[in-house]
Structures are given as structure tokens and as C-alpha cells.
Amino acid sequence: MRNSCIVCGSTNLSQDLDLGVMPSSNNLPLKKELKKVKSFPLKYYSCSNCSLFQLLEIVSGNELFRNYLYLTSVNKELVAHFKEMANDVSTTLNGKDLAIVIGSNDGAEVLILKESLRFKKVIGIEPAINIAEMANKRGAETINNFFNQKLSKKLVKKYGNADLVTANNVFAHIPDPEDMLLGMKNLIKDDGSIVIEVHWLKSMVEHLEIETLYAEHYYVWTVKSMRTLADKCKLKMNSVLYMPKQHGGSLRFTLKKSGRHDTKLEREEEKLGLYDLTTMKGLQIRADNRRKSLRSMMMDLKANGKRISIWSVPAKIPTLINFCGFTSKEIEYAYEVSPSKIGRYIPKANIFIKDEKLIEKDMPDYLIIGAWNYIEFAEEKLKWYTDKGGKLINPLTCRVL
Numbered sequence: 001m002r003n004s005c006i007v008c009g010s011t012n013l014s015q016d017l018d019l020g021v022m023p024s025s026n027n028l029p030l031k032k033e034l035k036k037v038k039s040f041p042l043k044y045y046s047c048s049n050c051s052l053f054q055l056l057e058i059v060s061g062n063e064l065f066r067n068y069l070y071l072t073s074v075n076k077e078l079v080a081h082f083k084e085m086a087n088d089v090s091t092t093l094n095g096k097d098l099a100i101v102i103g104s105n106d107g108a109e110v111l112i113l114k115e116s117l118r119f120k121k122v123i124g125i126e127p128a129i130n131i132a133e134m135a136n137k138r139g140a141e142t143i144n145n146f147f148n149q150k151l152s153k154k155l156v157k158k159y160g161n162a163d164l165v166t167a168n169n170v171f172a173h174i175p176d177p178e179d180m181l182l183g184m185k186n187l188i189k190d191d192g193s194i195v196i197e198v199h200w201l202k203s204m205v206e207h208l209e210i211e212t213l214y215a216e217h218y219y220v221w222t223v224k225s226m227r228t229l230a231d232k233c234k235l236k237m238n239s240v241l242y243m244p245k246q247h248g249g250s251l252r253f254t255l256k257k258s259g260r261h262d263t264k265l266e267r268e269e270e271k272l273g274l275y276d277l278t279t280m281k282g283l284q285i286r287a288d289n290r291r292k293s294l295r296s297m298m299m300d301l302k303a304n305g306k307r308i309s310i311w312s313v314p315a316k317i318p319t320l321i322n323f324c325g326f327t328s329k330e331i332e333y334a335y336e337v338s339p340s341k342i343g344r345y346i347p348k349a350n351i352f353i354k355d356e357k358l359i360e361k362d363m364p365d366y367l368i369i370g371a372w373n374y375i376e377f378a379e380e381k382l383k384w385y386t387d388k389g390g391k392l393i394n395p396l397t398c399r400v401l
Contacts, residue, residue, distance in 0.1 A: 001057040006177060006219070007229050010049035013056070016280040017044040017210070017287060019323050023347035024059070025214035025315035030344055037347045040215045042319075046280045051269065052225035053201050053280075058175055058218045072105040073138075074338045077374050081246060082109045082168075085195070086116045088241075089164065092193045092254055096120065098162040100155065100187055102147045102180075103170035106131055107140025113164070114140075123159065125151070148176070152183035161189040168197040169247065172217040181233045185257070194235070194255040198226070200242070202269055203249025205280070207396065210287050211320035212248060222274055223265045226253055230261070237261045248373045248396075291324050293398045298330055301366060309362070310334040311382065311392075312370035313341055313353055320395060321349045328352070334370070335359050359385060366400070368393045375401075 004011045019042040029037055040059050047054070072078055096119045101109050104124025114122040124142040126132040132144035145151055147167075165184045174180045184194045198221040199212055213220070223240055230237045236259040241252040251265070273279030301308060310317060313334045321331070327349050335356040336342050342355050359367070359382075367385065369378045372394050379392065379401065386392060392401040 003056065005047040005050060005052055006054060007052050007225055007232075008047065008050040010047050012048040013045040014048065014277045014280065015043055016046050016053075016277075017213070017283045018042070019044075019210065019213060019287070019319065022214060022319055022322055024216065025318040025347075026216055027347070028313070028318075028341055028344035028353065029347055034345060034347075034350060039348065042213060042215065044213065044220075046277060047225070048275075048277055050225045050228040051201070051222045051275050052228075053204075053220040053222075055218050059215050072108040077377055079108050079112070081243075082112050083116060085166075085168070085197075085252070086112050088252075089166075089193065089195050089254065090117055092238075092256075093117075093163050094191045095163040095189070098123070098159055099164040099166070100125065100162045102165065102167040102184070103127075103173070104135060104140065104142055107135030107138050107142060109166065109168065110135065110140035110142065111138070113166075119163075121159065123155070147183060148179050149183040149186060152186040156187060161192065162187050163189060163192050164195065165192070166195045168195070169199075169250075171196055171198050171221060172219050175218065177219070177229055178232055181229060181235065181255075185233055185235055188257070190257055192256070194253075196226070196253045196255065197243075197246070197250055198253075199247050200249050200251045201274055202265075202272055203244075205274060205283065206272060207248065208283075208286050208290055209248045209396065210290070210323065211316035211395075214315055214319045216315065221251070222269050223251065223263065224269060224275070226251075227261055227263060227266075230255055237263075240265055245373065287323075290398070294324055294395060295326075297393075297398055298324075298326065302330060306365040307332055308366045308368065308393075309359075309364040310346075310351070310370050311356065311359070311367040311378065312336065313346060314371050316372075317370040318346050318348070321346055321351065326351075331368070332364060333362065335367075363388070363390065366391050366393055368395050369401075370395075372396045 021039040023039045099119045099122045101124045104126045110124040125147045127146045132142045135142040201220045201222045235255045238259040239254045240262045243250045334353045
């Protein structure tokens, strides 16, 4: 367990949120594995110097990421987002010889960059063995490994330097962000671009998105903390884009070897109080109050004989369900479209995950929207269900839609 900030080394840290002991959110167990589920403490600390929100006690990547169930290509909204990203970042590129995607999952982004931007070569780096195999079968060239500086040198020796290196929704998961960024810097040409997308701490704090925190998410980033890291690696944060619909509110950083930092959004962070430990201390009370509200709502529905299930099981759901203390007694089932999750269980809560095609047969009275960051998509997809009298719950706002 560390006692200093992973980015700036400061020991002036404040424990601001304790969600209890939680299982890994992406390793959904089979029935025979339920008794073997491991849980980990989720205690987050704020750094008074660079404002990084972080776990000090992190779990080995080998334990969390070698066998993974999340598939990018199943998420149509995310695939559309990657297509939009490809168009946006193309304006920063001077060449299209080589692109490297770190944390490439099942190859969706690799294929998009290859087909949409017509890179001569696109390579994915993916640590999950099962997912990397799937990507290669889809025609997305993928190296099964964890990315670091050592690997970056091997890649440069074999393929040359890249015009573009991306790491989308990866910087929350890595034990050594400085080593990761230095490796990415080593990969790019002198005029190359590094594109990083992360969940924004401002969004998490402002909307109290506590379920976006889990054992796999070691950090939540601010513009200030990313700028601090960029300075250490002698890179310039040329642009910062706020994406309100992406994962509940995300940032896209474009870094280069020259230029100047874009720090406009730091003023918004300071205004909200993200640099003020007094403000951050209030997170625990707010989280506890949100739990009480959701539990009260659920207990009232159950007392009136209502049947409740969940639609969609993103990584957010195990944290939320277990933080609130719900089990299969309160929530009958969860429904999913991803074949890798169907037939498994939400860990600790022991809620069985069914094929979403079975919703019509079961017809629960209420469905909790697990992927609340795609609420409009959920309402459209489940219109048939609400037309038949079913009701949807947004767990973030604790309201029936």
C-alpha cells in the first residue's frame, strides 16, 4: 500500500470516500465460482497537490485483467463514439502510417482507425488473453500484453514510430501512469499525437457517480493531475475536450512533444472545489445519503409487492448494488445483451444475469437502468416494455422515468 500520490509524490493525502469491501466489477462469476469471489477495499484519497483521486491499495493487473468479460463492440453507443473520435483526431495528424491502440479490447477501435482513417497499419495492445484472441479472430491485429516502456521500445524496433497512440478508458486502470505515458511518448513520432480519454473527477463529484469506482479503477483524473503528469514526462497537453455523454462525463486529452498546455477547464475544477480537501470530505456524507434514498425507494416498492430487475450490467452495477446492500431478495434478475455476461452472476449480491430477450417473458414491474450514461438509448430500446406498463428507474437520480 502506497502512502504518497502516484503522480506527484505528495504525502498530503486525505481519505474522502470509503465504499467498503467490493468484488471486482468485471469478473462476473459462474454459479460454481460464487464462493471463490474475492473482495477488495475501496478507499479513495484526494491529493492536495495535484488533485488526483486515487486508491492507495491497488489490486494486481494480472488478477483483474487477464480474463475479462467486457466487450467494446457490443456497446453500439461506444462504437459510435470511437468513430466520432477518429474523425476528430484526424485533424491533428500529419501522417497515417501507424496507429497503436492501448487497451484495445476486442478490436473495435483498431478496426475503426484502420477502416475510417485508412492507416497503413493499426496495432492493438490488450492484456486480457480471451479478449485479445477474439480481436485477432476479427482481423484486428492485437498483441496480448500489458503496455509499458519496455514493450514500447520493442514496438518501435519492430514497427517504427507511430503517428497516433490512443489509450481510451485505460488511465484509470494502470499501476504506473508515468511509465505508461513515457512509453506512449517513446512510441510517437516527433509530430505524433497521444490521445487519452478518462472519466472526469468533476463529473463524478458533481453528479455523485460513485458506482464508476471499483477495484479496476485505481484513479479518477482531473485536468490538473493530467497536466502534472504531462510535465513530468515533458509533454504538452495541447487540447482538452469535455464529453458530457461519455461514461457520465469524460475528458479527451491530446498530448504532443511540443506546444502549450490547455488549462481552461482547470478553472471549473477549482470552482467546484476539487482542489479543496474540505469540499472533497463531503463526498462520504453525500454517498451515504444517496444509498439511503435508493434503499428507501426499493424497500417501498418491495413492500407494495413490486418485482424489480436490472437492465444492463456495466462495471458500475456491482459497486452500486453491493454498496446499497441489495441481493437477489430485492432484485430478481439482471438482463444483458453481451453473451460473455449472460449466465453469470453479479458478484457478492448473487443476482443471476439473463439474456435480455427474456424481459418480455418475465415482465418485472420495474427495471433499473444499469447503463444510465446511455439513458436515452435505454428509453428508446425499452419503449416496448414501458408501453406494456413496465417502469424504468434511473439509479443515479433515484427517480422513476
